[in-house]
Amino acid sequence: MRVPLLSGAYHAKSLIASAQRCINLFPEANPDQQAPVPVTHYQTPGLRLLKSPPPRTGRVRCVYTASNGDLYTVIGPEVFYVDNTFAHTSLGLITDGSTPVSMADNGLEIAIVDGSPLGWQVDMATRILTSIVDPNFYGGDKVQYIDTYFAFNRPGTNQWYLSDSMALTFDPLYLAAKAGSADPLQSVIALKRELYLIGTLTTEIWANTGAPDFPFEELKGTFIQHGCAAKYSAAAQDTSIFWLSQDKEGNCVVLRVENYQANRVSTHGVEAEFQSYSRVDDAIGFCYQIGGHAFYDLVFPSADITWSYELKTGQWHQKAFTDGNGLLRRHRANCATFAYGTNIVGDWQNGQIYALDRKVFTDNGNPITRIRTFPHILDDGSRIRYDQFIVDIEVGTITDSSNPEVSLRWSDTRGKSYGNPIKQSMGKTGEYIQSIQFNRLGIARDRVFEVSWSCNLETTMNGAFIDFKKLGN
Secondary structure, eight states, X not given: OEEEOOSSOEEOSSTTTOEEOEESEEEEEOOOTTSSSSEEEEEOOEEEEOOOOSSOOSOEEEEEEOTTXXXXXXXXXXXXXXXXXXXXXXXXXXXXXXXXXXXXXXXXEEEEEOSSSOEEEEETTTOOEEEOOOTTOOOOSOEEEETTEEEEEOTTSSEEEEOOTTSSOOOTTOEEEOSSOOOOEEEXXXXXXXXXXXXXXXXXXXXXXXXXXXXXXXXXXXXBSOEESXXXXXXXXXXXXXXEEEOSSOEEEEEEEETTEEEEOSOXXXXXXXXXXXXXXXXXXXXXXXXXXXXXXEEETTTTEEEEEETTTTEEEEEEEEOTTSOEEEOSEEEEEEETTEEEEEESSSOOEEEEETTOOEETTEEOOEEEEOOOEESTTOEEEEEEEEEEEOOSOOOSSOOOEEEEEEESSTTSOOOOOEEEEOOOTTOTTOOEEEEOOOEESEEEEEEEEOXXXXXXXXXXXXXXXXXXX
């Protein structure tokens, strides 16, 4: 019997419903109806170190591609310009901290905020970093550029404000508040020349109408009855905005807002997982596109876990880094941008920036653990004898002398606990029809299989074949 894998991760609140983990793999639907399976699982990209910065410990708080194509990054309290060889030039210091940093530019100047009352600007011609000293500047968690203006939220309030046109000076009258609800602002996101004011409980959309006193006005009929549970979770991709939501009824639902409509994209299983974390308000979201796949990554620093949503399939998977003790931790990426023809991410811990590369199969030399748990296999509660399990995985692509292995373990406790893994070789270079078989696997009424591997090679997975015999009650 062929057992296909038709979706991504679905680790239900009750494991007897579903115990499917999908780690460092993402599903892609096969458009060809003649394909062996409807869905194939591909490996998530690896990390290739671009160039280490000058000695500076701390997390990468921002990677930003300016409108002229230049790359900037903030590591701890230090702002860097990064050239197309990925050499770092220090521009100066901002406040130290762990909060993400937000940047935006108008083609002349880059505005920088970090959630404090302070702000900074970089002259794009001279790359000189200076503080914003205007008395009508209030800081911000987020800065966006829209219609010649910089837009900021005023931290801790329901207010937002604009810079003067094409400048980082401020008119005291260019200050407004969310009109439909008094909940504090969490973030501002510019999309399609409209500004989304995302509060803790509700969201409003404003646009530039050219009004004489304040150029922006709320768009009537676009009010959204959902706010944001984590101010740094909001991110835009193409025509959509994603965030971890909350409202008057609850929280921990991921929304995709498009054409003024808020749609839930998280599953009950993912939401139950989020709600089990000790805190979610520190979640960080960012988007990127690679190989035609667009992703929204949602990082939970306190829980040490990264979740990823693939927009085309609407499926979730986890991204994880394997530490020196073999434990799975959140992915190294803390932020993302695209510059110099490269998908770039910043490390949450050590100040390094990497290329997110589909042709790299390690995380900067560290092994990437790929895990896929299968659906429950049962037949009306009858005992089943499992004679053979064959992993349907691409083999024969080894490019070195290593001997990678595939591990199989299983649970006969409906996903509650697993036995010790058994291993089989993936074969050598050119052995494209190597069959990875596990034989004489015992008897169970309800079994959950799990396959894992870690290898420096490109491979994909279609699922498995299982030879079994029903034994009766």
